[in-house]
Amino acid sequence: MSNANQRFVTTVGVFTIVGAIAAVLNIPEFRSLLRPSGYHSGVSGQELPLAPPPSPPPPEIEVISTVVEATTPGWTNTGLALQRGDVLDIEVSGTVLFDPTIQEVGPDGTPWNASSVGHPNEFMLPKEHLAAVIGKIGDRIFLIGRHSHEIAQSDGTLSLGINERWIPGAWDDNRGTFQVSVRRERQ
Numbered sequence: 530m531s532n533a534n535q536r537f538v539t540t541v542g543v544f545t546i547v548g549a550i551a552a553v554l555n556i557p558e559f560r561s562l563l564r565p566s567g568y569h570s571g572v573s574g575q576e577l578p579l580a581p582p583p584s585p586p587p588p589e590i591e592v593i594s595t596v597v598e599a600t601t602p603g604w605t606n607t608g609l610a611l612q613r614g615d616v617l618d619i620e621v622s623g624t625v626l627f628d629p630t631i632q633e634v635g636p637d638g639t640p641w642n643a644s645s646v647g648h649p650n651e652f653m654l655p656k657e658h659l660a661a662v663i664g665k666i667g668d669r670i671f672l673i674g675r676h677s678h679e680i681a682q683s684d685g686t687l688s689l690g691i692n693e694r695w696i697p698g699a700w701d702d703n704r705g706t707f708q709v710s711v712r713r714e715r716q
């Protein structure tokens with residue numbers, strides 16, 4: 530082979546190797562290996578920074594104030610919508626007269642319960658004090674009294690009431706109002 534032919538073959542060989550490297554570099558998968566980590570290709574081919582890892586949303590807090598009238602029979606719907614797991618802090622103040630023969634009582638009610646007065650089947654919570662403030666979420670009924678820290682066991686709306694005899698006419702001789710503050714924190 531002449532010197533001229535050798536130079537030609539060598540030159541073609543060099544171009545072939547350069548072309549092969551260029552072709553490999555053009556393969557997207559190979560190119561992605563050469564990129565610094567922390568980047569990926571967007572839909573348009575632009576390089577976008579990776580989104581930071583998701584952090585939990587901040588607690589969602591709602592505070593409402595409402596009243597429970599001693600003359601309103603049954604449940605008073607607060608309209609506060611709850612999800613299972615919501616944490617409630619309920620504070621109650623005020624006094625009511627629920628029986629004209631005894632003095633006014635606060636949110637914790639009287640010292641007696643339903644059995645004490647001989648009407649065990651007429652109260653929502655017969656083991657709790659008469660006239661105490663009570664609450665309801667879904668089917669669950671619970672004592673509130675002056676203060677309650679509750680975790681909602683189901684979705685639903687918070688209703689409030691008084692542990693009064695749950696019969697017609699029992700509320701007619703009542704007087705007074707309880708003031709209720711409810712703080713709901715959603716985790």
Ligand SMILES: [Ca+2]
Nearest residue numbers: 627628699700
């Ligand atoms: Ca009454």
